[in-house]
Amino acid sequence: VTGVAPKEADMVNSIPPSYTGGNIDNWRIGKGATMYYPVAVKGALFSVGDPHAGQGDSELCGTAIQCSLTGTFQFILHKKASLAGTSLEKLDYPLLETQDEWVLHGFSFANYLAELGPTAQSDIYGKSSIDLALKDAFRKSRRFLMETKSLTEDEAISLLSVGVDFGVTQVVDGNWGVHAIIKKALFSGGSL
Numbered sequence: 001v002t003g004v005a006p007k008e009a010d011m012v013n014s015i016p017p018s019y020t021g022g023n024i025d026n027w028r029i030g031k032g033a034t035m036y037y038p039v040a041v042k043g044a045l046f047s048v049g050d051p052h053a054g055q056g057d058s059e060l061c062g063t064a065i066q067c068s069l070t071g072t073f074q075f076i077l078h079k080k081a082s083l084a085g086t087s088l089e090k091l092d093y094p095l096l097e098t099q100d101e102w103v104l105h106g107f108s109f110a111n112y113l114a115e116l117g118p119t120a121q122s123d124i125y126g127k128s129s130i131d132l133a134l135k136d137a138f139r140k141s142r143r144f145l146m147e148t149k150s151l152t153e154d155e156a157i158s159l160l161s162v163g164v165d166f167g168v169t170q171v172v173d174g175n176w177g178v179h180a181i182i183k184k185a186l187f188s189g190g191s192l
Contacts, residue, residue, distance in 0.1 A: 001014060001022055001023045001024075001048060001049045001050040002029060002035060002046070002048045003017070003018075003020050003022040003023075003024075003037060003047060003094065004020045004021060004037045004039055004040065004041070004044040004045055004046050004047075005020065005041045005044065005045035006018055006041070006111070006113055007040040007041050008111070008114050008120075009113055009121070012121070013121045013174075014047070014049070014050075015173050015174055016121075016124050016125075016173050016174035017094075017105070017107060017173055017175055017177060018107065018109075018110075018111055018112055019038060019040075019093050019094070019107075019111045020038060020039075020040055021037045021094040023050060023170075023173045024094060024169060024170075024177060025055065025059045025064070025169055025172070025177065026096065026105065026169050026177075026179060027052065027054075027055045027056065027057070028096055028103055029096055032098065032099065033096055033097065034096070034097040034098075035097075036078075036091055036094070036095040036096075036097070037094055038091055038092050038093070044077075048069070048071070049069075051066070051067050051068065052064035052065060052066065053065040053066070057167045057168060057169060057179075058167070058168035058169065058170065059170040059171070059172050059173075060170075060171060060172060062172050087144075087147065087148035090143075090147060093105060093106075093110065093140055095144075099184075100183060100185070102144070102181075103179050103180070103181050103182075104137060104140045104141050104144055104179065104180045105137070105140075105169065105178075105179050106134065106135070106136035106137025106139075106178045106179070106180070107128075107133055107136055107175045107176065107178075108124075108132040108133045108136070108176045109124065109128070109132065109136075109175055112174075112175050124174040124175050125174045128171075128174060128175055129176065130171065130176060130178065133168075133177055133178040134166060137166060137178040138160065138180070141156075141160055141164060141180040142156045142160060144182070145159060145182070149187060159186070160180075163182075163183065163186050164180050165180070166178055166180050166181075167181070
């Protein structure tokens with residue numbers, strides 16, 4: 001679990017992930033990775049927990065191989081005004097960047113706290129689906145390619161079909177997740 005606080009509630013269950021990160025359960029988040037999160041509240045209120053010594057894609061049963069965590073984290077705040085014209089300007093979801101790929105995270109509900117209303121923190125457990133999470137990951141990936149790589153919509157959809165890997169991240173944390181892996185090698189230069 002790594003993420004920042006959402007603005008929609010004062011107290012939030014740490015299990016379902018959302019647009020500000022949280023319990024994403026993507027094993028690629030680790031040493032050498034960069035995570036970008038939209039900051040929704042003053043001070044961001046970063047939290048970390050639930051480290052895994054081992055986990056594959058599509059966590060199913062509520063637990064991976066749990067372990068303790070001693071880590072060093074570097075925080076860089078990108079002020080909104082400084083993002084104008086950059087690929088991070090419209091970021092409204094957790095984005096993982098590694099040396100070789102970008103990983104975009106889709107959820108059954110991009111912002112379940114806003115979308116499901118006052119009972120969202122309990123309702124999310126009965127309303128999630130892989131179909132919804134895949135649609136969200138697809139939309140985010142299409143937009144990412146159009147905005148950061150200047151592809152047309154048709155070009156972005158074609159590339160998503162032939163060069164992007166979608167996978168189930170988890171179906172255990174209430175707000176189910178699907179991720180899209182975009183290889184930087186598909187583009188010359190390979191950076192945002």
